[in-house]
Amino acid sequence: MGNSISRRTLLKRGALLAGGLPFAASLLDKVQASPAIIKPGDVSIPYTEAWTEKQIALASPVPLKARLFANENPFGPSDKAKKALMEALPTAYQYPFRSMSDLTDKIVQFEGIKQDNLMMAAGSSPLLMAAALCTSKPGGNVITGDPSYEDLPTRATRMGEKWVKVPLTAEYKLDLVAMEKAIDPNTGLVYICNPNNPTATVVDTAELKAFVERVSKRVPVFVDEAYIDYLPDPQGTTLVPMANSMPNIIVARTFSKLYGFAGLRLGYVVTQPDMIKDLSRYTEGFMSISATTLQAAIATYQDREYLDAALKKTVASKEFLYEVLKKEGYTYIPSSANFVLFPIKMEGKQFADEMMKRGVGVRFWKFNNQEWCRVSIGRMDEMEAFAAAFKEIS
Numbered sequence: 001m002g003n004s005i006s007r008r009t010l011l012k013r014g015a016l017l018a019g020g021l022p023f024a025a026s027l028l029d030k031v032q033a034s035p036a037i038i039k040p041g042d043v044s045i046p047y048t049e050a051w052t053e054k055q056i057a058l059a060s061p062v063p064l065k066a067r068l069f070a071n072e073n074p075f076g077p078s079d080k081a082k083k084a085l086m087e088a089l090p091t092a093y094q095y096p097f098r099s100m101s102d103l104t105d106k107i108v109q110f111e112g113i114k115q116d117n118l119m120m121a122a123g124s125s126p127l128l129m130a131a132a133l134c135t136s137k138p139g140g141n142v143i144t145g146d147p148s149y150e151d152l153p154t155r156a157t158r159m160g161e162k163w164v165k166v167p168l169t170a171e172y173k174l175d176l177v178a179m180e181k182a183i184d185p186n187t188g189l190v191y192i193c194n195p196n197n198p199t200a201t202v203v204d205t206a207e208l209k210a211f212v213e214r215v216s217k218r219v220p221v222f223v224d225e226a227y228i229d230y231l232p233d234p235q236g237t238t239l240v241p242m243a244n245s246m247p248n249i250i251v252a253r254t255f256s257k258l259y260g261f262a263g264l265r266l267g268y269v270v271t272q273p274d275m276i277k278d279l280s281r282y283t284e285g286f287m288s289i290s291a292t293t294l295q296a297a298i299a300t301y302q303d304r305e306y307l308d309a310a311l312k313k314t315v316a317s318k319e320f321l322y323e324v325l326k327k328e329g330y331t332y333i334p335s336s337a338n339f340v341l342f343p344i345k346m347e348g349k350q351f352a353d354e355m356m357k358r359g360v361g362v363r364f365w366k367f368n369n370q371e372w373c374r375v376s377i378g379r380m381d382e383m384e385a386f387a388a389a390f391k392e393i394s
Helices: 002-017 024-031 053-059 079-091 097-111 125-135 151-158 176-181 205-215 240-245 273-279 291-300 304-327 348-357 380-393
Strands: 118-121 141-146 162-167 187-193 221-224 249-254 267-270 339-343 363-367 370-376
Touching (some): 205 221, 348 363
Parallel strands (some): 221 249
């Protein structure tokens, strides 16, 4: 009780000091939620479609044979990043002003963007939260694909927003035409995850650019490019240049995937200065990033030797998974990311429970009247563990 009250009070103070919405205190009252108490190794806990990676991790046996539920890069971070982490420890008592400047310089130069259009944070999650906060309005709504990544829209609903879910196309891609039609005077934000999670599909670049150019004239558009590094041509696909030159567009990138920084926490958005000013009211920005993380990022940013090697291993594990599924008589959605979604032949909870009993953690969804399993791409030994467990229950 005491700890809960303390956290709640601090959250309220932080929101108010940040110059947040006038209703910040009452808003945070609504946000408070009692997390399920989960005991490690308990695989009998009821699943829901909203089960998070955190809940699965806490409920899983330790150690897992295959941690395939969180879309992490099991091959990283790079040796250069690890070395930089260790070398940064002696001066970790210092605020990392210089390191932050060095990293932003690298990003600005590589992306060809303006310095004032870049905002860093400890992962993309704080930036998703900030976007949900600064675009929410009474009676408003946020538009996403269905299914898609739920972080931002879930936070928006806690602000009182309506979540407008637009079904995917027959190819399991975001339906840009239908999403545009869903916009109304109450729409505060359109959220695009590309490649999409959990389907790992990607929309046509030209169509997406045209969509964003049109829609951003009416409402803000948030383009989440968390998995773009897994595409053949990230620089030809990204909407960063549009966000760098046009208003009402936010493009998010993260180091959590191909760079292997999920636990180190580092991400950024590219958008116009006015939007950055709005976002900064609801997040600490670069001051939330550790000195060690910054040094690791500087050491590994655009390290093509490492990134290409990690990508090659990811592709090999993915191809192995495809073969396993085909041999067992299963289909799958071709993946443009580091995870694969495929339809399963039993109820999702039962499937996930049975896999967990065998030391393999996966996630599941239900949509289009079909149960689905999402498998994150792991090391080859993890994929082999998946295959062994899968063959027993398929």
